[in-house]
Amino acid sequence: MIAMAFALILFPILMAGVAMALPGNRTRPWLLPLTGVVHLVLTLWTLAKPELQAPVGWLVLDPPGRLILLVISLMFFLSGFYAVGYLRYRGEWSNRTFTSCLLAFLGVMTLVVWSHHLGLMWVAIEATSLLTAPLIYFNRTPRSIEATWKYLLVCSVGIALALLGSFFLAYASLHEGLDSSLLFEDLLHHAPRLSKPWLHTAFVLLLVGYGTKMGLAPMHTWKPDAYGEAPGVVGALLAGGLTNCAFLAVLRIYHVTVAAGEQAYSGRLLIFMGLLSMVVAGIFMVGQRDLKRMLAYSSVEHMGILVLGLGMGGLGTWGALLHLLNNAMTKGVLFLSAGNIRRAYDSKSIAEVTGAMRRLPLSGTLFLFGFIAITGSPPFGPFVSEFTIVTAAFQSGRYVTGGLFLLFLLVIFLGMGGTVLAAVQGRPSGRSRLIPYRDTFLTGAPVAVFMALSLLLGLWIPGPIRALVDQAAHYLETRP
Amino acid sequence: MSSLIDPILVAVLLLNIFALGNSRITSVIRVIGAQGGLLGVLPLLVQEHFGLLPLLVSILTVALKGLIIPFMLLRAMREAQIRREVEPSVGFLPSMILGALSIGFSVLLAQELPMAKAHLGLLLVPSSLSTVLVGFIMLTTRYKAISQVVGYLILENGIFIFGMLLVEAMPLMVELGVLLDLFVGIFVITIIVNHINEAFSSLDTRKLSALKE
Numbered sequence: 211m212i213a214m215a216f217a218l219i220l221f222p223i224l225m226a227g228v229a230m231a232l233p234g235n236r237t238r239p240w241l242l243p244l245t246g247v248v249h250l251v252l253t254l255w256t257l258a259k260p261e262l263q264a265p266v267g268w269l270v271l272d273p274p275g276r277l278i279l280l281v282i283s284l285m286f287f288l289s290g291f292y293a294v295g296y297l298r299y300r301g302e303w304s305n306r307t308f309t310s311c312l313l314a315f316l317g318v319m320t321l322v323v324w325s326h327h328l329g330l331m332w333v334a335i336e337a338t339s340l341l342t343a344p345l346i347y348f349n350r351t352p353r354s355i356e357a358t359w360k361y362l363l364v365c366s367v368g369i370a371l372a373l374l375g376s377f378f379l380a381y382a383s384l385h386e387g388l389d390s391s392l393l394f395e396d397l398l399h400h401a402p403r404l405s406k407p408w409l410h411t412a413f414v415l416l417l418v419g420y421g422t423k424m425g426l427a428p429m430h431t432w433k434p435d436a437y438g439e440a441p442g443v444v445g446a447l448l449a450g451g452l453t454n455c456a457f458l459a460v461l462r463i464y465h466v467t468v469a470a471g472e473q474a475y476s477g478r479l480l481i482f483m484g485l486l487s488m489v490v491a492g493i494f495m496v497g498q499r500d501l502k503r504m505l506a507y508s509s510v511e512h513m514g515i516l517v518l519g520l521g522m523g524g525l526g527t528w529g530a531l532l533h534l535l536n537n538a539m540t541k542g543v544l545f546l547s548a549g550n551i552r553r554a555y556d557s558k559s560i561a562e563v564t565g566a567m568r569r570l571p572l573s574g575t576l577f578l579f580g581f582i583a584i585t586g587s588p589p590f591g592p593f594v595s596e597f598t599i600v601t602a603a604f605q606s607g608r609y610v611t612g613g614l615f616l617l618f619l620l621v622i623f624l625g626m627g628g629t630v631l632a633a634v635q636g637r638p639s640g641r642s643r644l645i646p647y648r649d650t651f652l653t654g655a656p657v658a659v660f661m662a663l664s665l666l667l668g669l670w671i672p673g674p675i676r677a678l679v680d681q682a683a684h685y686l687e688t689r690p
Numbered sequence: 691m692s693s694l695i696d697p698i699l700v701a702v703l704l705l706n707i708f709a710l711g712n713s714r715i716t717s718v719i720r721v722i723g724a725q726g727g728l729l730g731v732l733p734l735l736v737q738e739h740f741g742l743l744p745l746l747v748s749i750l751t752v753a754l755k756g757l758i759i760p761f762m763l764l765r766a767m768r769e770a771q772i773r774r775e776v777e778p779s780v781g782f783l784p785s786m787i788l789g790a791l792s793i794g795f796s797v798l799l800a801q802e803l804p805m806a807k808a809h810l811g812l813l814l815v816p817s818s819l820s821t822v823l824v825g826f827i828m829l830t831t832r833y834k835a836i837s838q839v840v841g842y843l844i845l846e847n848g849i850f851i852f853g854m855l856l857v858e859a860m861p862l863m864v865e866l867g868v869l870l871d872l873f874v875g876i877f878v879i880t881i882i883v884n885h886i887n888e889a890f891s892s893l894d895t896r897k898l899s900a901l902k903e
Contacts (some may be wrong), residue, residue, distance in 0.1 A: 227833075231884070286841060295863060327862030327864075329860065329861065329863075329867065329868075330864065330867070332864075332867075332868075333864065333867035333868065333870075333871055335711060336871040336875070337874075340871070340874050340875055340878050343878055344878075347882070347885075352889045352900065353888065353900050355882065355885050355886055355889050355890075355898075356899075356900055356901055357899040357901060358882055359835070359882055359886060359895070359898060360898070360901075361881055362875075362878065362882060363829075363842070363879075366842055366875055366879075367829065367845065368841060370842070370845050370846055370849060373849050373868065374822065374848075374849045374852060377849065377852050377853055377855075377856055378852075380856050380859055380860070381806075381852075381855055381856065384806060384855070384856065384859055385805070385806045391859070392859070392860070392861075392864070405804060406804050407802065407804060408803060408804070411803065432903075434901070435901040438901065439884075439901070484791075494903060505902075595884075596706060
């Protein structure tokens, strides 16, 4: 079965072509859930049958890749249905470019997951930037142009630095007279012999480069603008899909440094970046008046948590891998319900959004529960993974890191709480009652499913998912 | 390794300084086109023996960096009807001096990194790092959107110079992918530049300031 990797990558891209050709503005969005269903079925089938994961050239599905493939596929599956409801509401606009780019985006994200070649992975991640730019620009307001411009420029520069880092890493192996293939298998295999100065510089450049794409502070500046102006469904796919792809890149590079015996160096940098991202996110979340920008800073925070856990190694890695799943599901709830709230009030500022639970009982309630989940309260998924990371910090004797982690979580809880409660409580303004927007099945049900998954992961982690996380964490500790 | 490499790199560095000091954006774009064209020759020179694949990379680089991208940018400028960069946050002369300093800094930095025997004594690493830094200076100090795109291109050129150390190691598909991404990237960026011009009647990025805390 050589075809599986190609099917997963090429099917969405093929459907993007179909979306380009289809004339009907109302029928076209249905390609999104259709592709989502096919992609999810193929993904589950691949995960269930190890013989389907056989490597094809540069396309290899490593254990962390399996986990992230599942996350991306789930995110797209649920967001696809929501997108149909959203685009119906925006029926007066042509959604040809939007639908095509969204579909191709899924294909390219899948390529990032499968590509086990440093260069190919770079090409795929750069392609995701280009495909998401038109998605952020969908509303065509001056503000969305500004957001798209900043996104393109900051991410292009970041990605360019990642390319330089990839070259440095290649040179680290060429310098030692090793056959410098850019395949991760070879890099991991040769890791202990890589030239150390080049490896160190390469790691910094790659962390800055792919960290820009993840939205780690201080390279996060594009994030509040882009997430603030993009439609909610795009925000969900960026925060739960694309950032995880960039995290996968960081994770693979980190793995090379671990295999080279340089964990102390790279781990320290990751912990530092993680704490910095959390503190920057905390500063901007306290007193934040814009709901979507608040979610963007929350994404900065959680990307920080991911690299922090990874940098600690051991149990911390396990927690970070579980957290990427929890964060994605909960971000799905938050971004999609925030999109509904925005449409009901024609605003995303808490100056105008009040009483969301009365105005939109379903979306408002889910938004509130999404907030409770993302800030790490039991019984939701993020609680389990954040608790694991704190435990890892204290068990490994990193008391300062663990203490700061808890402090930042508390500050963020209070800051985010102020904004969210102001939005959901109270009475809806008179102006918002004049807007006819109501929750519909397509824009409500996917959000509820995301919420259910976030709750499920907090109560009980299903066996297959636990196995995926275990295998990925084990893989990162060892050298193939 | 051919003895022509170093003279070409020196010319590339001089073009960097020239680009930093010029206030006419059209001239800056032409300078970058010339730089791209010069860089396109490098893949042929770094190889021990003549091959068909380096020739292909070389032709594509000259076509893309030397002709197509400058042409796209010049057209975007004509449509936006702008000619000159406004006074940058760091003036033209100070940024030229910064550019010159970046060369010295890169030479020092490059000495810290061990080189393989075949690459000893070549200017590839310092000129690559210096070009990357010049790209950053351009990106951060200029206000017009087009100038910032040019800064990004200079940055890319710097990375391309480093890539010359890896010509034999890099698979052709990756080289082509990088070039394709660059092309599509510039294409998308010029579309956005066009929209900025329509929405704000200007390409001054200081007008893009609605989104902030």
